Amino acid sequence: MAGALVVALALIGLLGPGPLSSTKVSSPDGVISAEYQKYTRNQARREILLRISGAAICDGALRLSVSRNFSRTVSIESIHPEPRETVAGRDHLTYVFPVAGAAGVEVKLRFEPDRLGPHEYVIAAGNGSQIRLSTFVLP
Amino acid sequence: MDSVVRGLIVYVFLLIVFRISGRRTLSEATTFDLVLLLIISETTQQAMVDNDHSITNAFLLIITLVGASLVLLTVKAKFPAVSRWLDGLPVVVVRDGRLEREQMSRLRVDEDDVLEAARMLHGLERMEQIKHAVVERDGAISIVPRDKSSA
Numbered sequence: 001m002a003g004a005l006v007v008a009l010a011l012i013g014l015l016g017p018g019p020l021s022s023t024k025v026s027s028p029d030g031v032i033s034a035e036y037q038k039y040t041r042n043q044a045r046r047e048i049l050l051r052i053s054g055a056a057i058c059d060g061a062l063r064l065s066v067s068r069n070f071s072r073t074v075s076i077e078s079i080h081p082e083p084r085e086t087v088a089g090r091d092h093l094t095y096v097f098p099v100a101g102a103a104g105v106e107v108k109l110r111f112e113p114d115r116l117g118p119h120e121y122v123i124a125a126g127n128g129s130q131i132r133l134s135t136f137v138l139p
Numbered sequence: 140m141d142s143v144v145r146g147l148i149v150y151v152f153l154l155i156v157f158r159i160s161g162r163r164t165l166s167e168a169t170t171f172d173l174v175l176l177l178i179i180s181e182t183t184q185q186a187m188v189d190n191d192h193s194i195t196n197a198f199l200l201i202i203t204l205v206g207a208s209l210v211l212l213t214v215k216a217k218f219p220a221v222s223r224w225l226d227g228l229p230v231v232v233v234r235d236g237r238l239e240r241e242q243m244s245r246l247r248v249d250e251d252d253v254l255e256a257a258r259m260l261h262g263l264e265r266m267e268q269i270k271h272a273v274v275e276r277d278g279a280i281s282i283v284p285r286d287k288s289s290a
Contacts, residue, residue: 003202010143010199016191018140041193138195 015138016041023133031055031129040113041138045077048109048133054102056125062097062105063126065089070121073137074111081107092124113137142196145187146203153183154211158225161247161278226276233272236285246274256280 006015013021017037026033036048056062061084068091070076083095099105113119116137124130187200215222232243233253243249253272257263261284271283 003206006199006202007143007206010203011140013140015195015199016140016142021140041191041195044191044193044196139193 013037014039016044025131025133027125027129027131029055029129031127032123032125032131034123034131034133036133036135038134039136039138042114042116043112045110045112048111050107050109050123051104052107052125053104056127056129057099057102057105058126060099061126062099062107063094064097064107065092065094065122065124066109067092067122069119073115073119074113077110077112079107079109092122141189142187142191142199143203145189146200147207149183149187150204150207153179154225229276229281230274231271232274232280233266233269236267236270238266242274248274248280253280253282257282257284 009015011018013019016039018039021037021039022035023038024033024035031053033051034048035051037046040046050064052062052064064083068089071093079095081097084098085096087094087096095107097105097107113135116139119135119137121133121135122130123133188196211225215225230242230246232239232246232248238250238253250266253269254263254266256272256279257266257269260282263269263282263284268285269282270285273281273283275281
């Protein structure tokens with residue numbers, strides 16, 4: 001019975017990827033949005049898919065700021081497309097992406113969580129629009 | 140969700156593959172068979188675990204596989220036809236000293252296999268000493284020796 005319950009929880013997405021875990025958040029002005037798995041597991045490869053509209057692009061570049069605790073709590077495997085430069089701030093990392101044209105951009109962050117428990121990250125686009133991502137990392 | 144689904148898919152796939160390959164596949168213990176099983180084991184592990192090395196994933200896979208096995212046992216107990224399809228029935232390959240060649244060919248059993256089982260189980264040396272030989276559901280061969288008086 002307990003086993004069936006565990007399997008059911010896993011299937012609905014409370015123990016990892018699944019329907020209840022799939023989350024989409026957007027900034028109030030719709031400039032930046034993210035799709036990610038709310039419930040994830042330690043050292044399991046995951047992705048955050050960011051969509052940023054052209055309103056955040058300035059001078060042919062997109063600046064994306066990610067709160068510092070993100071790089072402290074995960075091992076970042078790759079960022080696609082690759083940023084031209086990474087600028088370290090006091091409480092955030094800013095990735096600068098060259099952009100051709102004024103159309104929207106998709107950025108994929110691929111990482112492995114390193115720390116258990118609840119985490120909240122803030123990702124902001126160059127124009128100030130920001131989103132909050134809440135995750136829970138299971139052992 | 141992905142752990143449970145992957146575990147179930149691999150479990151069902153292996154069930155079908157080993158059912159098709161025949162019962163002797165799992166009972167034989169030659170070096171090549173051992174190597175094959177080791178490779179299958181490694182491949183299966185990679186497919187199920189993927190890039191998720193968390194404890195939760197391991198627990199989910201174990202619970203899924205054990206649960207699937209229990210469900211299968213229950214289904215086999217409730218539906219004998221399923222049990223017969225999955226496990227087969229014991230098949231007589233030597234009857235009253237006569238080789239049943241068609242059955243032997245179907246089960247990929249030859250005379251050497253029968254004699255090997257006879258030697259190991261009863262210390263018998265010749266086919267004439269064997270009354271019946273049966274390939275059991277698990278692929279093992281059981282031997283009924285001929286009475287010494289009628290050998």
